[in-house]
Amino acid sequence: MEKTVVIKCGGSVLSDLSPSFFTSLQAMYEQGMNVVLVHGGGPEIGKMLERLHVHSEFVNGLRKTTKEVLEVVEMILAGKVNKQLVALLQQYGLPAVGVSGVDACLLQAAPIDLEKLGYVGKVVNVNGVFVDKLLQSRYIPVISPIGTDKDGQKYNINADTAAGAVAKAIKAAQLLFVTDVPGILRDGAVVEQATIDAIERMINEGVITGGMIPKVKAAIAALSESLHEVMIVSGKAPFYENGQLYGTTIRNEVGGLLMGALFPTYNRWNICVKSAEGTTVTDTNGKQYLDFVSGIAVCNLGHRHPAVQKAIEEQLNRFWHVSNLFTIELQEEVAELLVANSCGDYVFFCNSGAEANEAALKLARKHTGRHKVITFRQSFHGRTFATMSATGQEKVYKGFGPLLPEFVHLPFNDIKALENEMSEDVAAVMVEIVQGEGGVRPADAAFLQKIAELCKQYGALFIVDEVQTGIGRTGKPFAYQHFAIEPDIITSAKGLGSGIPVGAMIGKAFLKDTFTAGVHGSTFGGNPIAMAAAKATLQIIFQPDFLQEVQEKGDYFLARLQEALSEFKLVKEVRGLGLLVGIECGEDVAKLIPAIHENGLLVLTAGPNVIRLLPPLIVSKEELDQAVKVIKQTIQEVKTAAAK
Numbered sequence: 001m002e003k004t005v006v007i008k009c010g011g012s013v014l015s016d017l018s019p020s021f022f023t024s025l026q027a028m029y030e031q032g033m034n035v036v037l038v039h040g041g042g043p044e045i046g047k048m049l050e051r052l053h054v055h056s057e058f059v060n061g062l063r064k065t066t067k068e069v070l071e072v073v074e075m076i077l078a079g080k081v082n083k084q085l086v087a088l089l090q091q092y093g094l095p096a097v098g099v100s101g102v103d104a105c106l107l108q109a110a111p112i113d114l115e116k117l118g119y120v121g122k123v124v125n126v127n128g129v130f131v132d133k134l135l136q137s138r139y140i141p142v143i144s145p146i147g148t149d150k151d152g153q154k155y156n157i158n159a160d161t162a163a164g165a166v167a168k169a170i171k172a173a174q175l176l177f178v179t180d181v182p183g184i185l186r187d188g189a190v191v192e193q194a195t196i197d198a199i200e201r202m203i204n205e206g207v208i209t210g211g212m213i214p215k216v217k218a219a220i221a222a223l224s225e226s227l228h229e230v231m232i233v234s235g236k237a238p239f240y241e242n243g244q245l246y247g248t249t250i251r252n253e254v255g256g257l258l259m260g261a262l263f264p265t266y267n268r269w270n271i272c273v274k275s276a277e278g279t280t281v282t283d284t285n286g287k288q289y290l291d292f293v294s295g296i297a298v299c300n301l302g303h304r305h306p307a308v309q310k311a312i313e314e315q316l317n318r319f320w321h322v323s324n325l326f327t328i329e330l331q332e333e334v335a336e337l338l339v340a341n342s343c344g345d346y347v348f349f350c351n352s353g354a355e356a357n358e359a360a361l362k363l364a365r366k367h368t369g370r371h372k373v374i375t376f377r378q379s380f381h382g383r384t385f386a387t388m389s390a391t392g393q394e395k396v397y398k399g400f401g402p403l404l405p406e407f408v409h410l411p412f413n414d415i416k417a418l419e420n421e422m423s424e425d426v427a428a429v430m431v432e433i434v435q436g437e438g439g440v441r442p443a444d445a446a447f448l449q450k451i452a453e454l455c456k457q458y459g460a461l462f463i464v465d466e467v468q469t470g471i472g473r474t475g476k477p478f479a480y481q482h483f484a485i486e487p488d489i490i491t492s493a494k495g496l497g498s499g500i501p502v503g504a505m506i507g508k509a510f511l512k513d514t515f516t517a518g519v520h521g522s523t524f525g526g527n528p529i530a531m532a533a534a535k536a537t538l539q540i541i542f543q544p545d546f547l548q549e550v551q552e553k554g555d556y557f558l559a560r561l562q563e564a565l566s567e568f569k570l571v572k573e574v575r576g577l578g579l580l581v582g583i584e585c586g587e588d589v590a591k592l593i594p595a596i597h598e599n600g601l602l603v604l605t606a607g608p609n610v611i612r613l614l615p616p617l618i619v620s621k622e623e624l625d626q627a628v629k630v631i632k633q634t635i636q637e638v639k640t641a642a643a644k
């Protein structure tokens with residue numbers, strides 16, 4: 001694939017472009033690069049408005065645009081500046097084609113704030129296919145930053161913003177802002193490299209001001225997985241020689257590393273976290289999000305809860321790790337808290353949900369002397385060989401066979417199927433009280449009752465996987481406590497350590513003699529730092545008042561969501577238990593998720609059609625209201641955009 005470079009040519013330098021600007025473009029083009037130009041023209045527009053005695057003012061670096069101003073903006077940008085630039089490029093033998101963002105709906109726009117800014121637009125979509133077609137024919141598109149909406153209303157778009165949006169849409173490998181200075185200047189010298197953090201500091205210190213602010217903001221917004229860096233260079237002096245660019249390079253430090261040495265096992269969001277506290281996550285661009293992911297049901301007390309932080313810090317000052325050859329008081333204390341708040345009697349500590357389930361499955365086979373394990377379709381139990389074999393989703397185990405023998409996946413909530421499969425060969429039945437990853441699907445009370453009854457009848461062990469549903473998530477210490485059942489084994493992880501990795505398998509007293517010394521173990525299991533975090537976490541979450549509030553907030557949230565989303569055909573069902581909530585939609589939600597993030601709320605999926613909401617349990621009612629508002633507004637926006 002050819003490398004594409006998007007070059008934004010600033011109004012400040014248009015009349016002052018040095019021959020080196022054009023020879024640099026020639027060199028890039030001749031080396032086989034695709035070149036796209038987006039131009040500004042602020043000073044020219046200003047001059048014309050003055051000549052016509054039309055008043056205009058800048059609000060946050062953007063020109064307030066009345067109908068009258070808009071006419072002048074379009075006339076200058078698309079009518080004059082664009083054509084002049086195209087003509088100049090052609091003089092240098094470069095095949096430039098002038099287009100405005102209106103042509104072929106290249107820049108689809110929406111108003112930023114009609115009242116405050118008039119017809120100033122933000123880019124909601126770019127016709128990247130059209131740009132790609134021009135590039136395939138080796139043309140150099142020269143784009144004026146005018147956009148339109150579906151009704152044909154035109155908008156004045158800041159040229160830096162337009163260039164950033166185009167670069168992102170066509171997955172350009174390089175974005176250059178050509179302006180009248182040789183980069184970001186500090187004390188007269190060019191800052192060669194600037195990270196997002198450094199830029200924030202320079203704005204706060206008053207080093208970056210005026211027209212440089214929208215430029216650096218557009219640069220930061222454009223950084224993505226395909227665009228690791230953006231440059232600010234001068235149009236008055238050579239900026240490109242022997243494949244080398246001169247100016248300021250802006251990069252998201254971590255973004256640069258994203259393509260580095262990690263196996264790409266995750267479909268990561270383009271959000272790089274800088275800090276997190278309570279219910280708020282802040283990214284490296286300074287954007288704040290209300291976090292309804294909670295590290296996937298992990299940070300149940302919000303981020304960096306002070307009591308947990310204090311407990312961890314204190315333990316850090318005592319000792320970090322000694323091994324399970326020693327007596328560790330904190331393990332005893334956390335185990336006490338777990339058994340006091342469940343029907344279990346003994347605890348085995350490990351480091352993750354999968355390991356907790358692995359321990360449960362090993363215990364079940366060893367205790368019963370049987371092999372067969374029944375689990376359910378759409379379940380998720382982990383990614384080790386045993387837990388992958390237990391998981392009822394093909395996408396998890398496909399390609400890893402042969403799996404462990406004698407794992408059977410039955411339809412969820414199907415009593416008949418269970419009755420048919422149960423026998424004296426079954427070692428265990430393992431079930432999630434609410435299937436989390438599989439789509440936020442609660443188990444029926446009668447179904448759970450039947451599992452308990454049949455396990456007793458056939459001497460099989462009843463395992464509940466509470467990795468996601470446990471630790472207060474549903475308003476009880478463990479979700480099975482909503483029902484009149486007593487499992488033999490409960491597994492826990494995720495929320496147990498508030499973000500410090502820890503898992504636990506809790507079993508009934510009669511299982512004690514099966515897990516004796518040397519039968520099972522883990523180097524890190526029950527690590528003192530993890531235990532300190534777990535103790536502080538459970539001491540708060542297992543308080544009856546705290547759990548009561550979780551239940552109330554869960555009921556409130558579910559009711560508010562059901563009420564607010566009932567008008568949308570897209571939404572099929574809103575369901576959940578406590579603060580584990582799913583919104584099932586009639587179609588894939590892949591597009592909706594980033595749009596909700598963009599509007600400041602972090603949510604995740606559970607399967608292709610379900611939006612999963614996992615607010616921290618400390619969430620306030622106002623924050624729940626805010627989340628409902630954002631979700632509703634985003635569905636509306638996406639629906640409107642799709643109708644265009």
Ligand SMILES: Nc1ncnc2c1ncn2[C@@H]1O[C@H](COP(=O)(O)OP(=O)(O)O)[C@@H](O)[C@H]1O
Pocket residue numbers: 009010011012013040042178179180181183184185186207208209210211212213215
């Ligand atoms: N730290 C900085 N380094 C360089 N230029 C800066 C800085 N802070 C503010 N500026 C101003 O930003 C201007 C470039 O922005 P602008 O005039 O909007 O250019 P353009 O028309 O190319 O978009 C520079 O001419 C300079 O006056």
Ligand SMILES: CC(=O)N[C@@H](CCC(=O)OP(=O)(O)O)C(=O)O
Pocket residue numbers: 009010011012039040041042043045061062063064073120121145156157158159160211
């Ligand atoms: C909304 C807004 O402010 N639009 C700009 C468009 C031109 C532009 O951005 O030109 P520069 O590159 O010279 O800054 C304006 O009216 O001036």
Ligand SMILES: Cc1ncc(COP(=O)(O)O)c(C=O)c1O
Pocket residue numbers: 351352353354355357380381382383432436437465466467468469493494
């Ligand atoms: C119900 C359930 N079980 C097990 C696991 C696996 O936990 P871990 O990723 O900590 O191994 C998960 C993780 O999402 C889960 O939701």
